[in-house]
Amino acid sequence: MIEPAGDETAAGPSRWVARFLPPATAAGGRVLDLAAGRGRHIRLARLRGWQVTGVDREAGALAGLAAKDEGISALRMDLEAGDAADTAQALEAGGPFDIVIVCNYLHRPLLPHLPALLKPEGHLIYETFMAGNEIWGRPRNPDFLLRPGELLTAFGELLTVLAFEQGYTADPSPRVVQRFAGAAGDPVLPDPA
Numbered sequence: 525m526i527e528p529a530g531d532e533t534a535a536g537p538s539r540w541v542a543r544f545l546p547p548a549t550a551a552g553g554r555v556l557d558l559a560a561g562r563g564r565h566i567r568l569a570r571l572r573g574w575q576v577t578g579v580d581r582e583a584g585a586l587a588g589l590a591a592k593d594e595g596i597s598a599l600r601m602d603l604e605a606g607d608a609a610d611t612a613q614a615l616e617a618g619g620p621f622d623i624v625i626v627c628n629y630l631h632r633p634l635l636p637h638l639p640a641l642l643k644p645e646g647h648l649i650y651e652t653f654m655a656g657n658e659i660w661g662r663p664r665n666p667d668f669l670l671r672p673g674e675l676l677t678a679f680g681e682l683l684t685v686l687a688f689e690q691g692y693t694a695d696p697s698p699r700v701v702q703r704f705a706g707a708a709g710d711p712v713l714p715d716p717a
Contacts, residue, residue: 535696537568538627540651544686544705545623548573553622556615556641558603559629563589563596569625570595577618579603604631612637619643626650630668635678642708648683649705650675654690656700675704683708 545555545568555569560578562585569576570593577597578586586598599618603611611634620643630652638648655671658664676688683706690702 535564537564538651539695540689540703540705541565541625541627541649542568544647544649545569545572545574545625548575548622554619555623555625556619556621557625558615558634559626560586561628562586565625565627566596569623574623577621579615603629603634608633608637612640615641621646623647623649626652628652630670636682639679639682639706639708644709646708647686647705648679648707650679651701651703654700654702656692660698660700670702672702675702679704679706682706 545565553574555574555576557563557565557569557576557578560566560580563578566576566578566586566589575595575597577599578589579599579601580586581600581602583598583600586596587600590596590598597618601611601614605611608631619641621641622643623646624638624641626638626649628651638650642648653663653669654674655666655669657669663669670690672690676685679685686705686707688704692698692700
């Protein structure tokens with residue numbers, strides 16, 4: 525069972541997600557938003573030109589977005605039901621994806637399967653709560669709080685680390701978070717010349 529994170533559903537897009545979610549290329553591209561909630565990152569991705577698949581166990585809000593925009597697909601799925609490998613395989617059937625977004629959600633058995641959902645050079649953008657958040661609010665249960673450095677441990681050998689942060693932030697409200705952005709394969713870097 526997911527321990528809700530307070531008023532997150534009413535919040536705008538995460539600044540971390542906004543920072544690492546580029547505009548889609550002229551050829552387009554596809555984003556997967558896991559535990560998408562009411563679709564705050566789906567809206568951002570669509571504004572930047574992406575085709576988006578939003579996944580959540582309560583897909584009512586997502587279905588409403590999908591009904592208004594053919595660039596949005598809503599998938600009702602309990603990411604924690606059954607075996608994580610089976611869940612990942614079901615998600616892979618809709619992929620691969622240029623970008624996978626996970627924000628304010630943690631289901632540890634799914635972590636090692638996320639890089640397989642990415643296209644070569646695809647990006648994973650992940651942000652959620654970590655140990656220490658319990659003094660500021662929900663979630664408080666350690667099952668829903670990352671341990672220090674956990675996202676680096678989970679993805680550091682599977683993806684090229686683009687950025688990593690962890691610790692206290694007061695923006696948009698007091699919380700303790702961990703943030704990771706990584707790329708499959710070797711990222712394309714600008715020519716220094």
